[in-house]
Every structure is written in C-alpha cells, then in structure tokens.
Amino acid sequence: MEKKPIDISFLGRSTLDAAQQLLGKEIETVIDGEVTSGFITEVEAYLGSNDRAAHTFDGKVTKKNAMMFEPYGHIYVYTIHGHNCMNFVTTTEQAEGVLIRAVEPSIGQNIMAERRGRSKNLSDGPGKLTEALGINRNDHNGMHINGTILKIYGGKTPKKIEATKRIGIDNKEEAVDYLYRFIVKGNPHVSRFKGIKDIDNGWK
DNA sequence: CGTTAGATCTGCT
DNA sequence: GCAGATCTAACGA
Numbered sequence: 674m675e676k677k678p679i680d681i682s683f684l685g686r687s688t689l690d691a692a693q694q695l696l697g698k699e700i701e702t703v704i705d706g707e708v709t710s711g712f713i714t715e716v717e718a719y720l721g722s723n724d725r726a727a728h729t730f731d732g733k734v735t736k737k738n739a740m741m742f743e744p745y746g747h748i749y750v751y752t753i754h755g756h757n758c759m760n761f762v763t764t765t766e767q768a769e770g771v772l773i774r775a776v777e778p779s780i781g782q783n784i785m786a787e788r789r790g791r792s793k794n795l796s797d798g799p800g801k802l803t804e805a806l807g808i809n810r811n812d813h814n815g816m817h818i819n820g821t822i823l824k825i826y827g828g829k830t831p832k833k834i835e836a837t838k839r840i841g842i843d844n845k846e847e848a849v850d851y852l853y854r855f856i857v858k859g860n861p862h863v864s865r866f867k868g869i870k871d872i873d874n875g876w877k
Numbered sequence: 878c879g880t881t882a883g884a885t886c887t888g889c890t
Numbered sequence: 891g892c893a894g895a896t897c898t899a900a901c902g903a
Contacts, residue, residue: 717884719884726884727884728883728884735899735900736899736900737898737899737900751883751884751898752883752897752898752899753882753883753884753885753897753898754883754885754886754895754896754897754898755885755886755895755896755897755898756885756886756896756897758884758885760884772884774884798885798886799884799885800885800886801885801886810898839884840884840885841883841884841885842883842884844882844883845884864885
C-alpha cells in the first residue's frame, strides 16, 4: 500500500497541541535520492514572543529566526555550536514552532549510520537527527512540509505522552520550568534517556 | 574587526 | 557530571 502524507492543518492551530500530535509521526526525507525516515519520539514547543526561551521572544526578528514568522508548514533550520536543528513552524499569526528533538530510525538506517559515522545513537538528539536525515540549513531552511524533500506520514501512536522541562535553556529564567517538552514514554530514542525501556518502545 | 551567546555533541572522569 | 570542540550570527567599537 502506498503511503500518503498526512494533512498538516493541525499545525495551524495550537502549538502545544501540535507538538503532542507530532509524536509518533514518521518523518521521511529524500536527499540526493537516498530515502531515510524515523518516528518522532521527542519534541519541544516554543511559543514565540511569550516564551523567554524561544529565539522569537518579545517579537524580536533577526536574520536567523525570520523563518519562524512564516505561516505553519514551513521548516525552520538553524545552526548552533556547529550543529543543525529542525523546527516545524506552527500557526499563522504567531512566531511559534515545534523543535524536533529526536526520532526512532526507520528507513535507511544504514545511510544514517554512514552520515553519522557510527551505528548507535543515530538520532536521539536535535543535532543528531538532522545529520542522520541529511538536513542542513543552507539547503533546507524555509522548505515546506510535504514538499519534494520532506514528508510526514501517520506513523505510530504513543501509548503515553510524558511532559517534561525543556533542555539546554538553563539561563532562561522563568521559562526553564515550562513543561513544553514531550516524549514518548518508554522509548529509548530520546535525548538523555534515563527511564525504563518499554517492551514496544512505548508505541501502541 | 573582536566579543559573546546560543534550543549541542562527544568523550572522559 | 563536566570540559572542550566547533560554527554562525548578532552586536558594539
């Protein structure tokens, strides 16, 4: 059966809802004719001007974050510490988005291993999954979801979603306590995994 | 220019 | 758990 990309209109409504709905979705990229995909296991929501931890806090527009002000369906890729991170832009009016922090490798694991130069921990972190899926800022910042390069499919359904504090924003005052990070409970393909691995990796 | 901050990763202790 | 690597863009002189 041929897979069909899903309707992404849910990204246009609530960012927090969209973040949770993205868990389990399958991201597929086609880079230089090579297909790779993974199921989303970890995301973080960034709520634009109201969120001190977001690049777009206080409505500040820079060359780097300008893509966040585009309507939902665009992809915002930014570089940090020599790594790339990928966001799905949400809503139309606000500069909000969902950071894809980790995926469970599916198609093309051998390609991911080659790109990463290792066979373990292929995509359990924001900088890792972009490298595994072949995403870079030069070529892919501003592209559209369900365009020619990146598509998302229905994928799997998490048994239980866990909300935790976000990671790497220790200097963001009150925003450090917001529970805007969502993971598939029991799935080991998340950053800083410490829990107990579920028998089905947390999928239904 | 030079300095600094940033939603990171890896390896070592 | 912590230090070091590594790179881009913003900002001030």
